[in-house]
Amino acid sequence: MPHSSIRQGYATLPSSFYTRTQPTPVARPELIALNTALAAELGLDAAWLAGPQGLAMLAGNQIPQGMDPLATVYAGHQFGHFSPQLGDGRALLLGEVEDRNGHLREIALKGSGPTAYSRSGDGRAALGPVLREYLLSESMAALGIPTTRALAAVATGERVYRETPLPGAIVARVARSHIRVGTFQFFAARQDRHALRALADFAIARLYPQAVQDAQPYVALLQAVVAAQAALVAQWMLVGFIHGVMNTDNMAISGETIDYGPCAFMDTYNPATVFSFIDKRGRYAYTNQPTIALWNLTRFAEALLPLLAEEDGQAISLAQQALGAFHPHFHAAYFAGMRAKLGLVGEDEGDETLFKTLLDHMEAEKMDMTNTFRALSHEEALRGPGLPAGLPASTSPWLARWRARVAQQGSADYAARASAMQQVNPCYIPRNHKVEAMIQAAVKQHDYTPFREMLSVLATPYVEQPGMEGYTAPPTPDEVVPYTYCGT
Ligand code: AMP
Numbered sequence: 001m002p003h004s005s006i007r008q009g010y011a012t013l014p015s016s017f018y019t020r021t022q023p024t025p026v027a028r029p030e031l032i033a034l035n036t037a038l039a040a041e042l043g044l045d046a047a048w049l050a051g052p053q054g055l056a057m058l059a060g061n062q063i064p065q066g067m068d069p070l071a072t073v074y075a076g077h078q079f080g081h082f083s084p085q086l087g088d089g090r091a092l093l094l095g096e097v098e099d100r101n102g103h104l105r106e107i108a109l110k111g112s113g114p115t116a117y118s119r120s121g122d123g124r125a126a127l128g129p130v131l132r133e134y135l136l137s138e139s140m141a142a143l144g145i146p147t148t149r150a151l152a153a154v155a156t157g158e159r160v161y162r163e164t165p166l167p168g169a170i171v172a173r174v175a176r177s178h179i180r181v182g183t184f185q186f187f188a189a190r191q192d193r194h195a196l197r198a199l200a201d202f203a204i205a206r207l208y209p210q211a212v213q214d215a216q217p218y219v220a221l222l223q224a225v226v227a228a229q230a231a232l233v234a235q236w237m238l239v240g241f242i243h244g245v246m247n248t249d250n251m252a253i254s255g256e257t258i259d260y261g262p263c264a265f266m267d268t269y270n271p272a273t274v275f276s277f278i279d280k281r282g283r284y285a286y287t288n289q290p291t292i293a294l295w296n297l298t299r300f301a302e303a304l305l306p307l308l309a310e311e312d313g314q315a316i317s318l319a320q321q322a323l324g325a326f327h328p329h330f331h332a333a334y335f336a337g338m339r340a341k342l343g344l345v346g347e348d349e350g351d352e353t354l355f356k357t358l359l360d361h362m363e364a365e366k367m368d369m370t371n372t373f374r375a376l377s378h379e380e381a382l383r384g385p386g387l388p389a390g391l392p393a394s395t396s397p398w399l400a401r402w403r404a405r406v407a408q409q410g411s412a413d414y415a416a417r418a419s420a421m422q423q424v425n426p427c428y429i430p431r432n433h434k435v436e437a438m439i440q441a442a443v444k445q446h447d448y449t450p451f452r453e454m455l456s457v458l459a460t461p462y463v464e465q466p467g468m469e470g471y472t473a474p475p476t477p478d479e480v481v482p483y484t485y486c487g488t
């Protein structure tokens with residue numbers, strides 16, 4: 001691949017970690033989208049990627065020399081039930097490149113055909129979910145939230161059969177690492193301590209090299225993953241993101257948001273919000289995400305136990321200590337984020353109540369989460385005494401308390417404080433009804449204009465863009481799209 005040397009890091013692990021697999025060629029590949037900014041970040045030649053050889057690679061039709069694609073194996077708790085063997089059923093790791101910051105980044109294809117781990121699946125992806133993943137992962141990146149990225153989307157020119165025949169597509173996904181909690185669980189369940197150690201050493205070298213210096217590197221790895229996940233989920237909560245399938249095989253050790261399936265952002269603030277059609281009991285509801293993250297991290301810690309200490313009791317106590325840091329990390333990140341969203345400087349013991357009162361009020365009044373915080377991010381809103389546009393009159397008592405707290409600490413330059421708030425309170429999120437409309441246009445009319453426009457608006461989510469007001473509007477009652485699907 002021109003301009004960046006491909007490496008095979010994961011392939012240096014023992015062969016029990018993966019199955020070498022070639023993608024299955026597709027009929028008529030067509031480039032839907034190429035992320036030229038990301039290509040540049042990765043040192044890849046965008047013109048080459050968009051050309052015949054690049055397209056052949058992105059479609060899985062011809063893999064360049066030096067790449068040896070592989071499907072990785074993992075296990076995972078899906079909705080709380082353990083599956084001892086899952087794996088990349090429709091994805092292939094092509095290799096790794098060193099990015100501009102000197103970090104290795106893995107490039108994978110999703111939807112590239114069956115693998116040894118496909119079970120009854122066809123190894124393919126439908127266009128709708130591919131566009132959702134592309135748009136939502138790029139939106140998360142633009143919001144500043146750790147995530148896998150989308151390098152390209154390719155239409156295959158073939159149909160995939162779900163409930164109905166649908167156009168097929170492939171997304172090229174980039175991640176610092178695709179290692180999941182479930183990857184550790186796979187080897188732990190087999191009591192393969194040798195493989196577990198190799199995996200932990202690989203993860204440390206790749207993602208948390210400072211852990212090597214620690215007297216107990218595997219404890220340090222666990223601590224680092226706990227901290228990364230706590231910070232990640234705090235960021236999700238601050239923007240109203242709902243992952244939708246937080247199974248342990250969909251949680252990356254790197255702390256990147258991974259596996260965009262039935263995910264969505266909530267409009268009206270309601271902690272019980274669930275989008276995923278299959279999540280009947282709301283296990284992965286918005287408000288449960290921190291608890292589930294800790295549940296998943298507990299499974300990670302269990303998998304690591306044999307490496308933490310020779311003696312079981314000591315290993316368990318080290319694991320418990322590391323897991324005990326989740327809540328403090330989460331709360332520190334979440335409260336710092338809320339203070340920034342509300343333009344608060346310093347800390348006050350009344351802050352948590354101030355946050356909770358606002359959220360309860362937003363829930364009771366069925367207020368739009370994104371627009372509420374954005375409405376507060378203006379000099380006049382900070383200064384008062386009026387009611388910011390779009391907020392119900394019943395917000396006034398809370399506004400008075402908030403303004404008193406704003407005035408208590410920090411500079412009197414409210415213009416500067418409002419502008420700082422606008423850097424953390426997005427104007428644009430990928431609203432689910434807009435995402436669905438974008439998908440319908442692509443699937444039914446072969447029209448990618450909404451996809452392109454939305455991608456461009458979401459690339460600078462903190463900047464108001466004239467003419468793009470439609471993307472800030474919550475859905476009208478008949479526009480609401482209450483469910484999302486895995487699309488698998
Ligand atoms: P998910 O929860 O969507 O991440 O998927 C769970 C497992 O199912 C993973 O191991 C996937 O690789 C596999 N899978 C999902 N869709 C397909 C498909 N169409 N063909 C084969 N495997 C699939």
Ligand code: MG
Binds near residue numbers: 249250259
């Ligand atoms: Mg998955």
